[in-house]
Amino acid sequence: MTDPALDAGTTRERAVASLVTARDRTTLLTSCVDGPDLTAQHSPLMSPLVWDLAHIGNQEEQWLLRAVAGQEALRPEIDSIYDAFEHPRAERPRLPLLPPEEARRYAAEVRARALDVLDRAAFTGTRLTEAGFAFGMIAQHEQQHDETMLITHQLRRGPQALTAPDPEPVPLFTGPSEVLVPGGPFTMGTSTEPWALDNERPAHRREVAAFRIDTTPVTNGAYQAFIEDGGYDDPRWWTAEGWAHVRRAGLTAPLFWQRDGRQWLRRRFGVTEVVPPDEPVLHVCWYEADAYARWAGRRLPTEAEWEKAARHDPAGDRSTRYPWGDAEPGPEHANLGQRHLRPAPAGSYPAGASPLGVRQLIGDVWEWTADDFLPYPGFRAFPYREYSEVFFGPEYKVLRGGSFAVDPVACRGTFRNWDLPVRRQIFSGFRTARSVEGA
Template sequence: MTEELREHVAEELLRSRARSTALTDAVDEHDLVRQHSKLMSPLVWDLAHIGNQEELWLVRDVGGREPVRSDIDEYYDAFKYGRSVRPELPLLNPKEARQYVGDVRGKVFDVLEKVPLQGRRLVENGFAFGMIVQHEQQHDETMLATHQLRTGEPVLHAPAPPRGKLVPATEAFIPGGPFEMGTSDEPWALDNERPAHTVHVDAFFIDTTPVTNAEFAEFVLAGGYDDRRLWTEAGWEHRTTAKLVAPRFWQREGNSFTRTAFGVTEPIVPDEPVVHVCFHEAQAYATWVGKRLPTEPEWEKAARFDPETGRTRRYPWGDGEPTELHANLGQRHLRPAPVGAYPAGVSASGVHQLIGDVWEWTSSDFHGYPGFEAFPYREYSEVFFGPDYKVLRGGSFGTDKSAIRATFRNWDYPIRRQIFAGFRCARDA
């Protein structure tokens, strides 16, 4: 089993690095060192940061080896310098960054070959390696968002997602009662997903699909952005200050809309989930249709609970790992798939596309579960707990399968729109 685990870890490390390489090789050196938005780091910072985290945890901590480049630690500490000032730091240039991450990876494979994967919580079941795989894939999704913000000719290409299929019902009923939320036994689950605990959720209805472009366009055309009654006080203040009139990257031409994605401008696809909306926009739309956003426990119960058996699943479709038949993940496509495109991924309650396509805003603030324990460091989750951040669930088309589970929790400021976020609505039963 240990050798199988080592092989699995090695495959995941190689797979994540191939994606990082593709995202950084797609542009020239000018684009790598340039800041495409104050919200994002230069791509070359993300690349070297990936290597630095790998060095800190796998080379120095797990492996007990000498540092590769301790002189650069402070420049790649995400908490020491915010994104807006990172271009001013003495960063590694593209050639140096590539050399650095390659040197670190060579030592990591040596550590992986020799270190016991047991006897210490950090290495049990390969956790530290899994944490670093997920970290790299999370930054790959961040780099993909940076690509979306860059201007110029398209440099990323992918086939179109599968076509949508008719979804027979617009809502699914989720019965009231307890279910097991979170996990205590998923080997690579991160600290904020733990521990498993019982949560009671009242009966509710949830949309069987995410809100689509066509549905959201109706909200825009009906004057939803100008109707103060639909917005909370904080939402209206942000909508006014930021001058929001439509989802980010949309352009209006009369009563029709186009969207620019990765350098390509085209009419919005009506049955694709809307993407690049902030929490406040999602909340205003939900109010407009007489519904609300689901709470985080409601979202997870809709995704994992099987009403027939009372069992909580790993994924909406069961316990098996995601495949290309289940969900739109891993940057296979550069856009959300039309609703109904993944019937094999439907939940036991008949809810579609809960994994992949778009991160889904919930109404819940980001907090630790009862019995939460920070591991292996407070800065992964605990320092973000509180009312400033809203929880998003389910992953997007840019999320890798190694970095998403039905228990996985993402969080961001409610004003963020550069992330690949959409939503679905719910209502009381």
């Protein structure tokens, strides 16, 4: 029998480490540029960086200090200012935002009190506190906003502000281009992952017919072939909505790409460079991913197919937490946590492959799937409807797997992301699949 004191100690250590890691990253992202860059809106799609900073503190105050600890509000007058559902991103620069130094002091005070609450937490009694869920939720929330702030840095014009080492070079991948995933049922979602969010729950059996899926995400080189073959000029490859969007938005290539003579260049965090052909393609919307798949005679995988490829271990007929098993992600498994500021070359991280040999399912690029964002059977919103439930429906498409900008605390085999099919500023790519005849 497990000692409850040991469980509490392990949970506390994990929660502290997750919160500290998130705050270190927040500090980096908000200290590498000066005040004007913090208060400016670098794109109408994104908030000013200073809004994200104070919003992180406000969410932490509301959930850890007020909801968990029952403390009185520190700054109740700012709740509405930092309510993401009350104020769309385009409106946020016009709000009476806390200046950068005041936002930092507020977030720091909240964090100091939250760590004191965590030091005395028992992790029992309510669903919010059980297994440290509220602390894990807040760590994930901060890391999600850190990824959002990194997107803002990519959109920001001006000199380079962030640096990181490149991924280790690897030989050109020469393995099989696709992997067969046998048909049959598997367990999708989770009912046991302690920090899983509501849209990942509950675990349920799902029948999936046999299919083949790309061994690696689609690369820049492969996507360039689509461009050179006139992919953006041929309505055969696009849905009606996608073709209308291409015409309306004037799309000709992934976001941040530009042609220079016979080669393609891209802008990446303030640096212009030649597009590397062996990296997974990045900054494409769902419509572009779907059109490429059609052009290639394939399709996007369904969300269930993606998760089966990522989690199903046929040897034990069980679903694992990650493609490589149940162990927490390490640097040998995946490109996560802003350790690098780019995807790793296709075929990297063989230690992170699934039992069937599918690579880079976690990290590098978010992968568009074919499906709308919908609830699982038996879904229950927790702890608030606005995290998932209000987004369910045909307007949003599901992305899976995480990107190089995702921290491990907010990335696992069951984690679900979603966005509008026109979005390209996110760190999104894709892989393709095809059905098996007669399956």
